[in-house]
Amino acid sequence: xxxxxxEKDIREDIAWAQINKDVMKxxxxxxxxxxxxxxxxxxxLLVGVGCEIYQYQVGLGVANFSNPHVWGLYIATFIFWIxxxxxxTLLSAILHLMHADWRKPIYRFAEAMTTFSLMTAxxxxxxxxxRVWNIYWAIPYPNDRGIWPNFQxxxxxxxxxxxxxxxxxxxxxxxxxxxxxxICRDNxxxxxxxxxxxxxxxxxxxxxxxxxxxxxxLLIACFLIPLAVSVHSIVASDFAMSQQPGxxxxxxxxxxxxxxxxxxxxxxxxxxxxxxYTFRFEEYMTLPILxxxxxLTFAIAMVWTYLNxxxxxxxxxxxxxxxxxxxxxxxxxxxxxxxxxMNFCGSVVPFLLAFKSLRRHIPTMMVASLLLNLxxxxxxxxxxxxxxxxxxxxxxxxxxxxxxxxxxxxVFGSFGWFGLLFMGFCKIIPSVSxxxxxxxxxxxxxxRRKETEWKGEKx
Amino acid sequence: MSVTSLVEFWPQKRVTxxxxxxxxxxxxxxxxxxxxxxxxxxxxxxxxxxxxxxxNNLPVVGKTKFEHGxxxxxxxxxxxxxxxxxxxxxxxxxxxxxxxxxCEAAPCETVCPVGATNHTPDGLNSQVYNRCIGSRYxxxxxxxxxxxxxxxxxxxxxxxxxAWPSPLEQQLNPDITVRSKGVMEKCxxxxxxxxxxxxxxxxEGRLVKxxxxxxxxxxxxxxxxxxxxxxxxxxxxxHKMWQTQQVDIAKDEQHKTxxxxxxxxxxxxxxxxxxxxxxxxxxxxx
Amino acid sequence: xxxxxxxGLFNDFEEAHSAIAELLDANIKGFxxxxxxxxxxxxxxxxxxxxxxxxVKVQRFTFFGALFGGITAxxxxxxxxxxxxxxxxxxxxxxxxPPDLVLTYEMFILxxxxxxxxxxxIGAGLPSRRSSLYNVKVSEDQIGVLLNLEERNxxxxxxxxxxxxxxxxxxxxxx
Numbered sequence: 001x002x003x004x005x006x007e008k009d010i011r012e013d014i015a016w017a018q019i020n021k022d023v024m025k026x027x028x029x030x031x032x033x034x035x036x037x038x039x040x041x042x043x044x045l046l047v048g049v050g051c052e053i054y055q056y057q058v059g060l061g062v063a064n065f066s067n068p069h070v071w072g073l074y075i076a077t078f079i080f081w082i083x084x085x086x087x088x089t090l091l092s093a094i095l096h097l098m099h100a101d102w103r104k105p106i107y108r109f110a111e112a113m114t115t116f117s118l119m120t121a122x123x124x125x126x127x128x129x130x131r132v133w134n135i136y137w138a139i140p141y142p143n144d145r146g147i148w149p150n151f152q153x154x155x156x157x158x159x160x161x162x163x164x165x166x167x168x169x170x171x172x173x174x175x176x177x178x179x180x181x182x183i184c185r186d187n188x189x190x191x192x193x194x195x196x197x198x199x200x201x202x203x204x205x206x207x208x209x210x211x212x213x214x215x216x217x218l219l220i221a222c223f224l225i226p227l228a229v230s231v232h233s234i235v236a237s238d239f240a241m242s243q244q245p246g247x248x249x250x251x252x253x254x255x256x257x258x259x260x261x262x263x264x265x266x267x268x269x270x271x272x273x274x275x276x277y278t279f280r281f282e283e284y285m286t287l288p289i290l291x292x293x294x295x296l297t298f299a300i301a302m303v304w305t306y307l308n309x310x311x312x313x314x315x316x317x318x319x320x321x322x323x324x325x326x327x328x329x330x331x332x333x334x335x336x337x338x339x340x341x342m343n344f345c346g347s348v349v350p351f352l353l354a355f356k357s358l359r360r361h362i363p364t365m366m367v368a369s370l371l372l373n374l375x376x377x378x379x380x381x382x383x384x385x386x387x388x389x390x391x392x393x394x395x396x397x398x399x400x401x402x403x404x405x406x407x408x409x410x411v412f413g414s415f416g417w418f419g420l421l422f423m424g425f426c427k428i429i430p431s432v433s434x435x436x437x438x439x440x441x442x443x444x445x446x447x448r449r450k451e452t453e454w455k456g457e458k459x
Numbered sequence: 460m461s462v463t464s465l466v467e468f469w470p471q472k473r474v475t476x477x478x479x480x481x482x483x484x485x486x487x488x489x490x491x492x493x494x495x496x497x498x499x500x501x502x503x504x505x506x507x508x509x510x511x512x513x514x515n516n517l518p519v520v521g522k523t524k525f526e527h528g529x530x531x532x533x534x535x536x537x538x539x540x541x542x543x544x545x546x547x548x549x550x551x552x553x554x555x556x557x558x559x560x561x562c563e564a565a566p567c568e569t570v571c572p573v574g575a576t577n578h579t580p581d582g583l584n585s586q587v588y589n590r591c592i593g594s595r596y597x598x599x600x601x602x603x604x605x606x607x608x609x610x611x612x613x614x615x616x617x618x619x620x621x622a623w624p625s626p627l628e629q630q631l632n633p634d635i636t637v638r639s640k641g642v643m644e645k646c647x648x649x650x651x652x653x654x655x656x657x658x659x660x661x662x663e664g665r666l667v668k669x670x671x672x673x674x675x676x677x678x679x680x681x682x683x684x685x686x687x688x689x690x691x692x693x694x695x696x697x698h699k700m701w702q703t704q705q706v707d708i709a710k711d712e713q714h715k716t717x718x719x720x721x722x723x724x725x726x727x728x729x730x731x732x733x734x735x736x737x738x739x740x741x742x743x744x745x
Numbered sequence: 746x747x748x749x750x751x752x753g754l755f756n757d758f759e760e761a762h763s764a765i766a767e768l769l770d771a772n773i774k775g776f777x778x779x780x781x782x783x784x785x786x787x788x789x790x791x792x793x794x795x796x797x798x799x800x801v802k803v804q805r806f807t808f809f810g811a812l813f814g815g816i817t818a819x820x821x822x823x824x825x826x827x828x829x830x831x832x833x834x835x836x837x838x839x840x841x842x843p844p845d846l847v848l849t850y851e852m853f854i855l856x857x858x859x860x861x862x863x864x865x866x867i868g869a870g871l872p873s874r875r876s877s878l879y880n881v882k883v884s885e886d887q888i889g890v891l892l893n894l895e896e897r898n899x900x901x902x903x904x905x906x907x908x909x910x911x912x913x914x915x916x917x918x919x920x
Contacts, residue, residue, distance in 0.1 A: 016786060016886030058619070059640040060593070061610030066528030068604040070595040130593015130608065130641025137573045137592055140825065147590070148825040150574035152834065152844045155596055159572070160848055164855040171862055178871075179786075179884075186881035201872035205883050206891075207796065209869040210788040215801045216865035220858055223811075227854045234847065242600045243566045243728060392602040392725060395537045395557070399528055438886075439787045564836025578835035731836070 009102045009288045010437070012444045019284075019437050023430045024187050026279040030427060041419035048413010051406045052127055060130055062406050069388040069401035071128075075238075076380040077411045078124035080263065081117045081418075082162070082235050083256070083376065085169070087264025088114025089228035092172065093221035101443065102292050104436035105284040108180075109275060109422075110268050111173045112429070116421040118166045120414050125158070127410055154237040161231040168227055172220050178203050178213070179435040195428075232257045239383060245322035246330075246387040251314070255307040259376055262304045262346075265297040266372035271422075273366050275431055284432050287360045294359040301350035301372070308346065308379075322392055329390040330382060334400045339382050345375025489666055490657070491582035491733070492648050493690040493708070494677075495700040496556055498739040499720070500684040503554030508534050510679035511558075513630065514649060516637050518613035518622030529610045533646040534558040534676055553739055556676070556685065558646035559584060559605045560724070560732030563708065567597035567606065575643070581653070582690075582733060586645055593641040602725050603732075605645055612640040648687070649674040669695035690733070706735050748780075749899065750917040752878045752891045753906040758789055761888045764909040765795045771905070773898050784879075784889035806864025807857050814856015819849040878917055887912065 055062055065072060088111040095103040126132050138149050138159045149156050182203040185196035203209060233253035240252040249255075272293065276285040315323045330339045352358050352368045359365065390397050425431070511517065511534045518531050534556055541551035565584045568576050575590035576597050598606040611620035614637040623631065631637065634651040638644050656672035669688050677685040688697035690708065704721025706713055711729045713722070720738040755761040765781055783792050793799065823840045833839060866872075883889045894902055903914055 020885050059609070059611040061524070061529055061620075064527075065608070065610060067530065067607055068598065069528065070598045070608060128594070130595070130643075131591065131639075132641075134573075134592045137590070140821070146829055147574065147832070148829055150569075150571050150832065150834075151822050151826060151848060152569045152837065152841055153572040153574075153596065154570065155572035155594055157844070157847050157851070160851050164851045164858075167855065168858045171858060175862065175865065183786075183884045186884045201866075202875050203871065204873075204875060204879055205784045205786060205889075207783040207785070207789070207792050208799070209871070210785065211790075211799060211801055212803055212865050212868035214788050214790065215803045216861055216868075219803060219807050219861045223854050223857050223861070227851075230847075230850060230854075234851075237847075238596075242570065242596075243602060244600065388599075391604065392728070393604050395535075396604045401528070435787050442787060562835065565834075568834040569837060574832040577832045584835070 007288060008286070008444075009292075010105070010286060010440055010444065011283065012441055012448050014283060014437075014441050016438045016441070019434050019441070020183055020187065022281070022283065023432045023434050023437075024184070026281075026431060027184065027188075027427060034423070034427075038420065038423055041416045041423065044416025045413050045420060046416075048410045048416065051409030051413065055127070055406050055410075056132065062404060064401055064404035064407070066399070066401055068391060068393075068396045069385070069399075071384050071388070072401065073381065073403045073407040073411050074124050074128035076384045077377070077414060078121050078128070079235055079256070079380045079383075080377045081121035081124065081414065082232060083260035083263045083380070084267050084373075085114040085117035085121070085165070085264065086228050086232060086257070086260035087117075087268050088112070088169065088173075089224050090261050090264055091268065092176070093224040093228075096217075096221050097225070101440050102289050104440045105281070105286075105432050106268065106272060106289060106293070107436075108173075108177070108429075108433040109271055109426075109431045110264075111169070111176065112422065112425045112431070113264075113267060113271060115166070115169045115173055116418050116425070118162060118169060119421060120418045122162065122166070123414060123417065124410075125162075154234065154241045157234045157237065161227075161234045165227055165231045168220070168224055172224060173429075174199075175213075175220065176217060176433070177429055179205065180430045180433060183434055184430065228260075229257055232260045244387050244391055245320065246326035247383070249311060249314070251307060251311055255304075255311065258300065258304040258307050259379060262297070262300045263373050263376035265293065265300055266369040266376070269293055269297060269365055269369035270373070273362055273369075275426070279426075279431070281432060284437055290362075290365065291356070291359045294353045294365060297369075297372070298350050298353040301346070301353070305347040305350075308343070326386055326390050330386045333386065333389065335382060335386055335389070338378050339386075342375050342378035342382050345371045346379060349375065487580060487582045487691060489691065490580075491690040491708075492561065492653065493582070493688070493697050493701065493733040493735070494648070494674075495686045495697050495704075495721070495735045495737065497684045497686075497737045498553070498555060499737065500682045501554045501556060501680075501739075502682060502684075503536055503538065503552065504681060505536050506679045506681055507556055507676035507685060508532055508536055510675040511646070514632055514635075514652075514675035515647075516631050516635055518620075520611075520613070520620070520622070524611075524620075531607050531609070531613070531644075533605075533607065533644070535605075555736070557603060557605060557724075558676070558734070559648075560603055560730065560734045561646075561648060563731035563733065564729060566600040566602065566728075566730055570596040570600050572596065583648055583650060583653075584645075585650075586643060586647065588636060588638050588642050588644065591642045593643065595643065597643060602728050602730065606643055607645060609638050609640045609642050609644065613637075614639055666692070669697075700737075701735055704735060704737065708733065748893050748895055750876075750878055750891060750893050751899070751903070752784075752880070752889050752915045753911040754880060754882060754887045754889050754913045754915070755909070755911060756887065758785070758791070758888060760909045760911075761890050762792070762795050764890060764906055764911070765792075767905055767909070768892070768902065769795070771901075773894075773901070775895055776898065780893040782891040784883045784891060786884055786886060786888075801868060803861060803864035803868050806860045806867075810860020810863070811853050811857030813860070815849050815853035817856070818852030819845055822848055878915055880913075880915060 063072065091103050091107040091110040126135055129135055138156060140148055178200055181196050181200035185193060185200050188196060236252040236256035239247035240249060242248060272285055272290060275281060312327060315327045349368055349371045352364060389400055515533060517533060520529055520531055537555040537557055539553045541553060545551050561582065561584045568578055568584060572594055573590055573592055575587045577585050579585050595608055598608060612618040613620050613622040615621060652672050656667050660667045667689065669692055674687045677687040686696050686700060688695035690698050690701060692698055704719050705715035706721045706723065708731060711726055720740065721735050722738065723732050723735055761783065778797050781796060822845050826840050878891060880889060892902055906914060
């Protein structure tokens with residue numbers, strides 16, 4: 001093991017008390033810049049709310065929908081946000097099962113990102129409906145008419161799956177934070193102390209509590225992984241279970257899951273850089289960890305690229321002329337610039353992550369991660385729009401639809417909503433998991449000690 | 460209650476897939492409404508479309524919205540041009556009236572999240588306006604794109620898109636609703652007429668006779684290009700036409716002689732549509 | 746004789762472990778493993794080497810929760826589809842297996858997760874009132890060993906703790 005400071009994921013000699021202090025500092029009353037950003041996010045949200053009010057009153061026609069272009073940015077962005085939510089699961093659950101302890105300083109905010117992405121995605125389901133006020137009909141509740149929702153519909157599976165995923169995510173985030181909330185309880189006063197006392201459920205760190213905690217965390221992680229895969233596969237089923245050309249593709253579920261992990265990882269890099277700078281977490285969110293995250297992102301980018309290209313290959317092999325024409329339409333039709341941008345951002349930009357020097361260069365990583373997410377958003381749009389533009393029925397061809405300002409406004413507003421939620425989270429729940437970082441330092445100290453002893457014996 | 464009713468009604472309601480039903484239409488006992496449209500006779504006059512507008516309270520959306528693709532015509536006349544070797548381009552015009560094909564295995568029915576579109580015992584694809592929450596998945600899945608969404612509030616007299624300023628509301632058909640915004644609608648084979656006719660026949664203890672009820676489009680067509688009737692009634696015109704053309708509703712590929720003109724659109728996608736078209740022979744190589 | 750509780754705070758796990766091991770070896774009458782609790786800022790499964798293995802029951806909750814969730818979901822959905830026959834779809838069976846299995850899978854997971862949470866709360870004894878013998882240093886970087894002893898063994902125990910470099914001994918105040 002290379003002992004130079006550059007290669008270590010974390011310094012072994014960080015005092016545990018120092019960890020508490022550094023992270024608790026991030027929960028202090030915010031500086032003015034925080035309020036400026038908060039106001040900015042709120043303004044974005046209000047733009048979205050205004051557009052939705054207009055649309056609610058006049059009808060979905062103002063979003064520039066038409067026959068046959070009945071879906072647009074709402075569905076595309078919905079899938080984008082659900083995709084982004086896979087970051088937390090990947091980092092929290094999958095890497096936990098693989099004992100990759102470099103995830104310990106960064107998984108907490110990733111888990112929070114999961115929860116808030118799901119909450120944002122839920123907004124789009126509402127915004128997309130023609131009669132939003134009846135959205136509760138999609139919930140299977142007993143009623144005097146004896147009517148149930150249609151369980152055969154993939155949109156309904158979405159409702160159930162997202163509900164399950166949101167619930168499980170909130171539970172996972174909360175339960176995983178209990179020891180940290182106990183630390184917060186012990187180090188705050190006033191209303192905060194009351195809040196943390198309530199939230200930490202009287203956690204004392206006894207061996208009985210830790211024993212049960214470890215088991216619970218592991219079990220929920222084991223459930224969360226198949227859940228995450230199934231949720232995004234179900235969202236992919238909205239397209240895969242339909243008959244339309246360009247959608248009825250068997251590789252859609254894994255393709256979507258790969259895209260989700262991809263955009264989640266890219267978002268982790270973005271937020272990593274922001275949090276590292278804002279809260280001065282350089283000791284914890286170190287460059288080697290950024291390096292590892294970037295490598296993971298590159299690997300997933302290659303998986304996504306493969307699934308993307310193999311879809312084109314299967315179209316080329318098949319004799320289904322409708323699918324062939326849709327692919328040609330994507331590459332040469334009115335959506336061509338976006339489709340090519342998607343391919344560039346999704347398959348070419350990740351090569352920046354292949355170079356060690358670039359992986360540790362913060363500005364490059366920031367730009368790269370934003371471009372990767374742009375590519376993923378474009379991918380979702382390019383799945384939704386071209387199929388309507390060139391479906392089965394020739395009478396409906398060559399009639400293109402571009403989203404109106406209402407659609408763009410609501411998409412824009414969703415980022416503000418996510419920002420508000422995340423900023424609130426950063427000030428209430430510690431965004432770095434203190435107890436897990438202590439564990440990381442502890443285990444590395446033990447390893448170092450063993451190594452020194454071993455070297456001592458050899459000598 | 461649920462278990463007893465389940466056991467009692469199961470044989471009646473078991474919905475058979477057309478593929479498993481070679482005798483045809485076990486799922487339908489008395490009526491299976493179908494249509495036959497003769498493209499040779501169709502002149503593209505649009506009388507059927509106009510009649511449909513009048514009969515079903517369809518809003519006229521205006522030129523801008525129509526061009527944008529937000530039209531509400533349940534029945535559309537499609538014009539196709541065959542321009543090869545024509546002295547005048549209009550000579551190659553072909554017309555196709557396209558409406559909801561009332562598919563036996565409709566792709567739209569399975570995907571509605573709230574179950575607003577279902578299959579009736581008559582063989583129609585039903586659209587329940589007051590259950591629809593407007594997710595538009597049905598339209599996304601329809602290969603024919605014959606479903607139309609109320610993008611604006613055509614029925615609200617305070618809305619900008621209000622389609623029936625006085626005295627136009629006098630023309631509305633009281634047998635059918637006026638839909639609000641956010642609801643999907645489509646051709647129903649004039650189900651309001653069928654309902655009345657079936658009730659009348661049932662009160663007289665018989666089934667509806669051929670010719671007793673017809674759709675607005677069939678009624679208005681000046682060249683009788685549209686034939687509507689009960690496919691299960693061996694005396695009906697529609698049944699005879701389907702039989703002559705050797706088109707079997709429960710097949711996804713018809714095995715018949717090429718000389719016969721009858722076909723269904725997108726049969727290979729297997730929605731099992733209930734509308735048979737007969738090819739246009741005028742000016743074609745006979 | 747009434748039992749009283751004291752807690753000794755240590756700097757690291759080794760000292761705490763050796764203190765516990767020695768206490769148990771001393772074979773004090775009436776004093777068993779169950780009278781010792783280790784409080785720590787991080788999890789430390791190695792404590793089971795000195796305190797003995799304690800089973801965790803959370804998995805049972807998980808298993809029954811998942812099973813219950815899945816079976817309930819399938820039953821509910823299939824019954825809903827079977828009873829409300831007015832919403833039949835052309836060409837599809839009344840109780841279709843693929844969609845029902847997808848939803849069963851989701852509810853299987855939801856049932857498992859919710860029951861796991863319940864199992865955790867029951868197993869860990871949360872929410873609980875914090876005992877008076879809690880030091881905020883435990884959440885920071887010190888390890889606490891909580892002992893529940895009879896009064897006559899108190900002095901010997903304290904001496905033993907001091908032998909293992911205890912930083913501080915807290916005693917429960919009797920009213």
